[in-house]
Amino acid sequence: MSRFLPRLATVAALLALPAAAGAAEPIPVGLVAALSGQSAVSGEAITRGLTVAIDEINAAGGVLGRPLVLVRRDDESNPGKGVAAARELIYRDHVAAFFGGIDTPVSIALVPLANKEKTPFMGVWAAGTGITRNGASPNFVFRVSAVDALVDERLLRYAATVAKARHPGLMLINNPWGESNHKGLDAAAKAAGLSLAGAESFEVGDADMIPQLTRLKGAGADAIILVGNAAPAAVVIRSLDRMGWSVPVISHWGISGGRFPELAGPSAEKVAFVQTYSFFKSGPKGEQVLAALEKAYPAIKGPQDVIAPVGTANAYDAMHLLALAIAKAGSTDGPAIQAALEALPPYDGLIKRYAPAFTATNHDALGADDYIMVHFASGRIVPVE
Amino acid sequence: MLLGASIVSGLAIGAMYGLLALGYHVTWVVSRSVNFAQGSVMMLGAVLAFSLTVGFGWPMPAALPVALAGCAAFGVVLERVAVRPFRVRGSDSWLMATVAAGMLLENAALFLFGKEPRGMPSSLAAEPLTVFGVGVLPLQIVILVAGVGLALIFVAVTRGTPYGKALLAVVQNPRAAQLMGIDAARVTVFAYALSSALAGLAGILIAPLYSVSADMGFVFGIKGFAAAILGGLENPWGVVLAGLLLGLAEALTTAFAGSAATVMASFGLVILALYLRPHGLFGRAGVRKV
Numbered sequence: 053m054s055r056f057l058p059r060l061a062t063v064a065a066l067l068a069l070p071a072a073a074g075a076a077e078p079i080p081v082g083l084v085a086a087l088s089g090q091s092a093v094s095g096e097a098i099t100r101g102l103t104v105a106i107d108e109i110n111a112a113g114g115v116l117g118r119p120l121v122l123v124r125r126d127d128e129s130n131p132g133k134g135v136a137a138a139r140e141l142i143y144r145d146h147v148a149a150f151f152g153g154i155d156t157p158v159s160i161a162l163v164p165l166a167n168k169e170k171t172p173f174m175g176v177w178a179a180g181t182g183i184t185r186n187g188a189s190p191n192f193v194f195r196v197s198a199v200d201a202l203v204d205e206r207l208l209r210y211a212a213t214v215a216k217a218r219h220p221g222l223m224l225i226n227n228p229w230g231e232s233n234h235k236g237l238d239a240a241a242k243a244a245g246l247s248l249a250g251a252e253s254f255e256v257g258d259a260d261m262i263p264q265l266t267r268l269k270g271a272g273a274d275a276i277i278l279v280g281n282a283a284p285a286a287v288v289i290r291s292l293d294r295m296g297w298s299v300p301v302i303s304h305w306g307i308s309g310g311r312f313p314e315l316a317g318p319s320a321e322k323v324a325f326v327q328t329y330s331f332f333k334s335g336p337k338g339e340q341v342l343a344a345l346e347k348a349y350p351a352i353k354g355p356q357d358v359i360a361p362v363g364t365a366n367a368y369d370a371m372h373l374l375a376l377a378i379a380k381a382g383s384t385d386g387p388a389i390q391a392a393l394e395a396l397p398p399y400d401g402l403i404k405r406y407a408p409a410f411t412a413t414n415h416d417a418l419g420a421d422d423y424i425m426v427h428f429a430s431g432r433i434v435p436v437e
Numbered sequence: 438m439l440l441g442a443s444i445v446s447g448l449a450i451g452a453m454y455g456l457l458a459l460g461y462h463v464t465w466v467v468s469r470s471v472n473f474a475q476g477s478v479m480m481l482g483a484v485l486a487f488s489l490t491v492g493f494g495w496p497m498p499a500a501l502p503v504a505l506a507g508c509a510a511f512g513v514v515l516e517r518v519a520v521r522p523f524r525v526r527g528s529d530s531w532l533m534a535t536v537a538a539g540m541l542l543e544n545a546a547l548f549l550f551g552k553e554p555r556g557m558p559s560s561l562a563a564e565p566l567t568v569f570g571v572g573v574l575p576l577q578i579v580i581l582v583a584g585v586g587l588a589l590i591f592v593a594v595t596r597g598t599p600y601g602k603a604l605l606a607v608v609q610n611p612r613a614a615q616l617m618g619i620d621a622a623r624v625t626v627f628a629y630a631l632s633s634a635l636a637g638l639a640g641i642l643i644a645p646l647y648s649v650s651a652d653m654g655f656v657f658g659i660k661g662f663a664a665a666i667l668g669g670l671e672n673p674w675g676v677v678l679a680g681l682l683l684g685l686a687e688a689l690t691t692a693f694a695g696s697a698a699t700v701m702a703s704f705g706l707v708i709l710a711l712y713l714r715p716h717g718l719f720g721r722a723g724v725r726k727v
Binding site: 226 | 449547554643646691
């Protein structure tokens with residue numbers, strides 16, 4: 053008896069061990085985003101959306117009976133650091149998939165890695181057209197966010213119809229994201245029969261954009277299409293003020309990732325820009341997510357406090373879609389998840405009903421009809437009437 | 438219109454390059470070393486002024502001297518820990534040590550001040566005036582006047598007061614100056630404090646036109662050094678003029694060739710100018726007596 057009991061205990065322990073480990077072992081999912089630097093707010097917004105979704109999924113029993121856990125890495129908005137961070141996530145943390153951040157140059161650099169290592173990469177912010185449309189087959193890159201080519205069509209449509217512009221001028225940040233939009237805007241202008249007054253670029257460190265804007269004004273620009281992140285975009289607005297040139301400014305959504313109203317001053321409110329979601333005009337699902345955000349982040353007391361709402365909303369839906377795919381795949385194997393993502397059933401998300409989110413030929417869950425035009429009002433992002 | 442606007446904005450930015458360049462000049466003539474953390478000190482000035490005015494609600498006239506004193510204090514500490522220990526051993530490692538100090542300062546600012554760029558409010562940058570049909574902010578005029586005015590004061594003081602003469606004496610012959618009772622070490626410390634205060638002032642002046650962030654000074658620091666080299670490090674007028682020229686060249690390049698060409702053109706110009714005049718546009722070749 054005295055020898056039997058320990059032996060029984062050992063056998064029981066051995067039997068229990070794999071089962072217990074299997075049940076408890078979490079599925080890691082990664083995030084490579086700007087958690088510091090000028091765009092740190094964007095990384096925080098994405099983190100919040102992912103966290104709320106993961107909490108919901110884990111509260112409902114996880115995926116494949118295992119809880120999800122988020123592993124975050126800072127890319128400092130630097131492609132080299134982003135690639136190193138993604139490598140770490142893939143090789144060391146063995147993530148089932150990973151999400152990306154606001155910076156198109158970083159995401160573009162991550163595409164070859166995701167495809168080579170067969171690890172699904174889900175973009176939730178960066179809008180560069182070439183991120184998902186990268187020519188790889190099979191393609192492991194998916195996105196729940198805007199796509200530059202489609203945003204560009206939307207911005208020009210808004211300029212032509214609402215701002216009544218005939219010759220919009222372009223102000224583009226001098227990096228691959230600006231480049232991506234330059235191509236997109238050229239193509240969209242041709243398609244819409246608009247002639248562009250010109251295209252100017254600016255650097256993040258430029259303290260003064262009057263020379264560029266004066267060139268556009270001289271070329272007869274009657275609206276400005278602005279592509280850049282909050283800080284340099286604010287310099288564009290201040291420069292316009294100084295010139296005393298009141299021209300409609302229609303912006304890509306880079307300006308929503310920082311303190312644009314503070315940086316740009318009162319004229320910030322005149323800038324119309326594109327978003328994928330607004331917590332101000334949301335349905336029951338939006339209220340439910342907002343309530344979860346308010347609970348998890350006490351600083352949030354209403355829709356006006358959701359910083360950079362697109363990051364949060366896109367990340368929230370992307371996490372749920374990924375969880376559905378892992379469940380459908382029945383494993384955390386990259387190629388299996390990739391195949392499952394391309395064949396998801398319809399899903400009612402926060403932003404819209406995805407029917408379905410992705411297909412083998414379209415890895416972008418959101419299209420031009422899902423965008424809304426918004427502006428800042430008293431520091432809040434609200435839809436343009 | 439285009440020309441006028443470019444000239445105004447170019448001169449305002451150029452005056453900031455000039456202030457930074459004057460800072461490089463001051464320490465160079467006194468100690469044959471420069472503070473490569475100038476760009477970071479510029480950021481420090483802006484961050485201190487922002488924190489005092491926006492964070493603690495101080496009025497600008499009170500915040501300005503405190504922020505400048507903070508920068509000067511940083512200069513004193515920097516000279517003590519990152520310059521003097523190397524110079525007394527005849528080593529040129531102060532070069533790397535000051536670069537490192539600048540990075541340290543930048544990352545400390547990231548940590549303490551925060552990661553987001555902030556907007557500095559200023560009544561001088563709210564309403565543009567129209568001068569010859571060109572919109573000019575009062576602050577841009579203040580910047581220009583401050584840059585050129587400080588260079589004037591600097592030259593007047595070094596030529597006309599005992600302190601200035603002591604400074605120049607150290608420049609001409611440190612050992613003889615020491616024998617005459619001038620404390621060369623103290624003059625060097627003073628030069629570092631002054632140079633840091635100039636950089637801090639540039640940061641505070643430029644902040645409302647721009648944004649306040651931990652990395653705001655980096656490119657400015659490099660361009661200020663380019664201006665200092667272009668002007669010939671030895672010549673206080675030269676470095677300020679070179680700063681104005683560099684700012685002007687940048688603005689005009691952007692205006693007439695497009696912004697894609699600006700950085701290439703401005704640094705290309707620096708290299709060309711140095712090729713043609715190795716001692717700077719306004720410098721003279723030093724005479725070595727054998």
